[in-house]
Amino acid sequence: xxxxxxxxxxxxxxxxxxxxxxxxxxxxxxxxxxxxxxxxxxxxxxxxxxxxxxxxxxxxxxxxxxxxxxxxxxxxxxxxxxxxxxxxxxxxxxxxxxxxxxxxxxxxxxxxxxxxxxxxxxxxxxxxxxxxxxxxxxxxxx
Amino acid sequence: xxxxxxxxxxxxxxxxxxxxxxxxxxxxxxxxxxxxxxxxxxxxxxxxxxxxxxxxxxxxxxxxxxxxxxxxxxxxxxxxxxxxxxxxxxxxxxxxxxxxxxxxxxxxxxxxxxxxxxxxxxxxxxxxxxxxxxxxxxxxxx
Numbered sequence: 001x002x003x004x005x006x007x008x009x010x011x012x013x014x015x016x017x018x019x020x021x022x023x024x025x026x027x028x029x030x031x032x033x034x035x036x037x038x039x040x041x042x043x044x045x046x047x048x049x050x051x052x053x054x055x056x057x058x059x060x061x062x063x064x065x066x067x068x069x070x071x072x073x074x075x076x077x078x079x080x081x082x083x084x085x086x087x088x089x090x091x092x093x094x095x096x097x098x099x100x101x102x103x104x105x106x107x108x109x110x111x112x113x114x115x116x117x118x119x120x121x122x123x124x125x126x127x128x129x130x131x132x133x134x135x136x137x138x139x140x141x142x
Numbered sequence: 143x144x145x146x147x148x149x150x151x152x153x154x155x156x157x158x159x160x161x162x163x164x165x166x167x168x169x170x171x172x173x174x175x176x177x178x179x180x181x182x183x184x185x186x187x188x189x190x191x192x193x194x195x196x197x198x199x200x201x202x203x204x205x206x207x208x209x210x211x212x213x214x215x216x217x218x219x220x221x222x223x224x225x226x227x228x229x230x231x232x233x234x235x236x237x238x239x240x241x242x243x244x245x246x247x248x249x250x251x252x253x254x255x256x257x258x259x260x261x262x263x264x265x266x267x268x269x270x271x272x273x274x275x276x277x278x279x280x281x282x283x284x
Contacts, residue, residue: 004206008196009195009213010194010195010196011232023188029210030150033162047189047195050191052152053151053152053189054150071151073221073230074219074221074231074232077217078216079215086213086215088195088215088216090153090219090230090232091219092230093280109240
């Protein structure tokens with residue numbers, strides 16, 4: 001039970017954003033990204049100092065996709081163990097408001113993917129586990 | 143998928159604190175508590191403005207139990223739907239450092255409970271789901 005004792009933990013909020021057809025929004029990290037270039041991921045990021053939880057996640061999704069979202073419910077967790085630090089992920093299911101996706105420089109492609117197909121994408125490793133549960137997660141949202 | 147659209151979401155961090163015998167620390171809310179008096183819960187609380195994730199959870203556990211903890215990994219989520227607002231819970235598995243439990247005024251009893259017995263406690267409703275999974279969660283921590 002000592003794993004991680006010498007590491008610091010930070011929190012990253014990620015949104016599983018659904019469109020009206022219950023497809024999930026995935027973004028591909030730009031070729032020049034420091035971490036995981038070319039890998040697919042969910043939008044989101046860290047809370048800035050003084051920022052609230054909902055405010056932070058909506059801001060990150062807006063910055064990365066231009067979309068406004070409504071939060072629905074938490075749907076899972078994940079963790080990356082990096083040298084000297086661990087990033088904890090909190091995944092929130094969200095609905096996309098009508099709008100057009102426009103990417104920041106952080107990503108170079110986006111796509112809306114049916115829940116059953118997300119696991120076949122070339123995802124960053126820390127998102128593989130939640131991807132396996134996406135059919136159940138989205139199916140429970142009635 | 144519109145559930146919660148008119149509600150705000152806030153985040154509460156909760157620690158499933160294990161001792162050397164893999165028992166989990168539960169606290170009973172004081173009789174005068176505004177919410178859930180007399181119900182059992184896990185230590186933790188909200189991040190204060192400008193505070194980091196790990197810092198906030200360790201501070202809350204220290205304030206409520208006098209214990210220092212080491213974080214291990216995220217192990218689940220939960221949500222309370224209250225009038226006009228939703229509280230999202232992020233549960234972190236943690237290990238207790240040696241020390242003596244001392245409660246704040248927020249709680250009036252504590253106990254260390256084997257994972258298989260946590261579900262039988264009179265828990266606040268938002269913790270019933272994670273309690274059902276505690277045997278699996280603790281069992282996976284090898």
